[in-house]
Amino acid sequence: MKHIVKILGLLVTISAIWIGLLQASIVSSSYAWLLPVYLIILLGCYGLFMVGVGLMFFPTCPQESHLLQKDIAEAKDFLKRKGIDVNSD
Protein backbone atom coordinates (compact mmCIF):
# COMPACT_ATOMS: atom_id res chain seq x y z
CA MET A 1 0.00 0.00 0.00
CA LYS A 2 2.74 2.45 0.93
CA HIS A 3 4.57 1.68 -2.28
CA ILE A 4 1.55 2.70 -4.38
CA VAL A 5 1.18 5.89 -2.38
CA LYS A 6 4.83 6.70 -2.98
CA ILE A 7 4.55 6.13 -6.74
CA LEU A 8 1.33 8.13 -6.96
CA GLY A 9 2.93 10.97 -5.04
CA LEU A 10 5.84 11.00 -7.47
CA LEU A 11 3.45 11.06 -10.44
CA VAL A 12 1.43 13.91 -8.94
CA THR A 13 4.62 15.93 -8.31
CA ILE A 14 5.85 15.45 -11.84
CA SER A 15 2.49 16.41 -13.38
CA ALA A 16 2.28 19.47 -11.12
CA ILE A 17 5.72 20.60 -12.28
CA TRP A 18 4.73 19.99 -15.88
CA ILE A 19 1.46 21.92 -15.65
CA GLY A 20 3.29 24.73 -13.84
CA LEU A 21 5.83 24.83 -16.64
CA LEU A 22 3.01 25.02 -19.19
CA GLN A 23 1.23 27.86 -17.40
CA ALA A 24 4.23 29.97 -16.46
CA SER A 25 5.47 29.89 -20.08
CA ILE A 26 9.14 30.02 -19.13
CA VAL A 27 9.80 27.87 -22.21
CA SER A 28 7.74 27.68 -25.38
CA SER A 29 4.52 25.67 -25.29
CA SER A 30 5.49 23.04 -27.84
CA TYR A 31 8.64 22.40 -25.86
CA ALA A 32 6.72 21.70 -22.64
CA TRP A 33 4.35 19.33 -24.43
CA LEU A 34 7.22 17.06 -25.39
CA LEU A 35 8.48 16.64 -21.84
CA PRO A 36 6.25 13.71 -20.67
CA VAL A 37 7.15 11.70 -23.78
CA TYR A 38 10.79 12.40 -23.08
CA LEU A 39 10.39 11.28 -19.46
CA ILE A 40 8.78 8.00 -20.49
CA ILE A 41 11.54 7.28 -22.97
CA LEU A 42 14.09 8.20 -20.32
CA LEU A 43 12.51 5.66 -17.96
CA GLY A 44 12.65 2.92 -20.60
CA CYS A 45 16.26 3.77 -21.38
CA TYR A 46 17.17 3.63 -17.70
CA GLY A 47 15.58 0.19 -17.35
CA LEU A 48 17.44 -1.13 -20.39
CA PHE A 49 20.67 0.32 -19.07
CA MET A 50 20.24 -1.37 -15.68
CA VAL A 51 19.55 -4.70 -17.37
CA GLY A 52 22.65 -4.33 -19.55
CA VAL A 53 24.88 -3.39 -16.62
CA GLY A 54 23.51 -6.26 -14.53
CA LEU A 55 24.20 -8.70 -17.36
CA MET A 56 27.73 -7.40 -17.76
CA PHE A 57 28.68 -7.59 -14.08
CA PHE A 58 26.80 -10.72 -13.06
CA PRO A 59 29.11 -12.90 -10.90
CA THR A 60 29.28 -16.55 -11.85
CA CYS A 61 30.74 -18.84 -9.17
CA PRO A 62 32.49 -21.72 -10.93
CA GLN A 63 33.49 -23.49 -7.68
CA GLU A 64 29.95 -23.40 -6.33
CA SER A 65 28.66 -24.66 -9.65
CA HIS A 66 31.07 -27.58 -9.51
CA LEU A 67 30.08 -28.44 -5.93
CA LEU A 68 26.42 -28.21 -6.89
CA GLN A 69 26.88 -30.63 -9.77
CA LYS A 70 28.62 -33.06 -7.43
CA ASP A 71 25.74 -32.76 -4.95
CA ILE A 72 23.21 -33.41 -7.69
CA ALA A 73 25.07 -36.53 -8.86
CA GLU A 74 25.30 -37.80 -5.30
CA ALA A 75 21.59 -37.23 -4.66
CA LYS A 76 20.62 -38.94 -7.91
CA ASP A 77 22.78 -41.93 -7.01
CA PHE A 78 21.27 -42.18 -3.53
CA LEU A 79 17.70 -42.01 -4.78
CA LYS A 80 18.35 -44.51 -7.56
CA ARG A 81 19.66 -46.95 -4.98
CA LYS A 82 16.48 -46.48 -2.98
CA GLY A 83 14.47 -47.26 -6.08
CA ILE A 84 13.10 -43.85 -7.07
CA ASP A 85 13.63 -42.84 -10.68
CA VAL A 86 14.86 -39.24 -10.96
CA ASN A 87 15.79 -39.00 -14.62
CA SER A 88 15.24 -35.35 -15.55
CA ASP A 89 13.15 -35.01 -18.71
Next chain:
Amino acid sequence: MELADKAVGFLLTTISLSIFSYYTFWVLILPFVDSDHFIHMYFLSREYAIIIPLFAGITLLCFLSMFIGYVMLKSKKKSA
Protein backbone atom coordinates in the same frame (compact mmCIF):
# COMPACT_ATOMS: atom_id res chain seq x y z
CA MET B 1 28.89 -18.76 -21.85
CA GLU B 2 29.65 -15.79 -19.65
CA LEU B 3 31.28 -14.01 -22.58
CA ALA B 4 28.04 -14.22 -24.59
CA ASP B 5 26.15 -12.78 -21.61
CA LYS B 6 28.70 -10.00 -21.21
CA ALA B 7 28.50 -9.22 -24.93
CA VAL B 8 24.70 -9.01 -24.82
CA GLY B 9 24.91 -6.80 -21.74
CA PHE B 10 27.39 -4.50 -23.41
CA LEU B 11 25.22 -4.28 -26.53
CA LEU B 12 22.15 -3.39 -24.46
CA THR B 13 24.10 -0.72 -22.57
CA THR B 14 25.41 0.91 -25.74
CA ILE B 15 21.94 0.84 -27.35
CA SER B 16 20.36 2.47 -24.31
CA LEU B 17 23.06 5.14 -24.01
CA SER B 18 22.90 6.03 -27.69
CA ILE B 19 19.09 6.25 -27.67
CA PHE B 20 19.26 8.40 -24.55
CA SER B 21 21.84 10.84 -25.91
CA TYR B 22 20.25 11.13 -29.36
CA TYR B 23 16.78 11.72 -27.93
CA THR B 24 18.02 14.18 -25.30
CA PHE B 25 19.84 16.15 -27.96
CA TRP B 26 16.82 16.03 -30.26
CA VAL B 27 14.17 17.17 -27.79
CA LEU B 28 16.01 19.24 -25.19
CA ILE B 29 18.94 20.92 -26.90
CA LEU B 30 18.06 21.36 -30.56
CA PRO B 31 15.19 23.88 -30.02
CA PHE B 32 17.71 26.28 -28.52
CA VAL B 33 20.17 26.07 -31.38
CA ASP B 34 20.06 28.57 -34.27
CA SER B 35 18.18 27.13 -37.20
CA ASP B 36 21.08 27.56 -39.63
CA HIS B 37 23.56 25.55 -37.60
CA PHE B 38 25.01 22.54 -39.40
CA ILE B 39 23.95 20.08 -36.65
CA HIS B 40 20.31 20.27 -37.78
CA MET B 41 21.25 18.18 -40.82
CA TYR B 42 21.80 15.12 -38.62
CA PHE B 43 18.38 15.19 -36.96
CA LEU B 44 14.95 14.62 -38.45
CA SER B 45 12.19 17.19 -38.05
CA ARG B 46 10.71 17.34 -34.58
CA GLU B 47 7.35 15.76 -35.38
CA TYR B 48 9.20 12.49 -35.84
CA ALA B 49 10.38 12.72 -32.21
CA ILE B 50 6.84 11.80 -31.18
CA ILE B 51 5.80 9.55 -34.06
CA ILE B 52 8.77 7.18 -33.84
CA PRO B 53 8.49 6.36 -30.08
CA LEU B 54 4.71 6.08 -30.36
CA PHE B 55 5.05 3.68 -33.27
CA ALA B 56 7.68 1.66 -31.44
CA GLY B 57 5.48 1.47 -28.34
CA ILE B 58 2.47 0.29 -30.32
CA THR B 59 4.60 -2.30 -32.12
CA LEU B 60 5.89 -3.53 -28.77
CA LEU B 61 2.36 -3.84 -27.38
CA CYS B 62 1.20 -5.76 -30.47
CA PHE B 63 4.14 -8.10 -30.28
CA LEU B 64 3.61 -8.72 -26.57
CA SER B 65 -0.09 -9.50 -26.96
CA MET B 66 0.59 -11.79 -29.93
CA PHE B 67 3.23 -13.63 -27.92
CA ILE B 68 0.93 -14.02 -24.90
CA GLY B 69 -1.90 -15.25 -27.13
CA TYR B 70 0.36 -17.73 -28.84
CA VAL B 71 1.65 -19.13 -25.56
CA MET B 72 -1.87 -19.42 -24.16
CA LEU B 73 -3.11 -21.25 -27.27
CA LYS B 74 -0.16 -23.62 -27.19
CA SER B 75 -0.66 -24.49 -23.52
CA LYS B 76 -4.40 -25.01 -24.03
CA LYS B 77 -3.76 -27.33 -26.96
CA LYS B 78 -1.29 -29.37 -24.93
CA SER B 79 -3.65 -29.80 -21.97
CA ALA B 80 -6.74 -30.63 -24.10
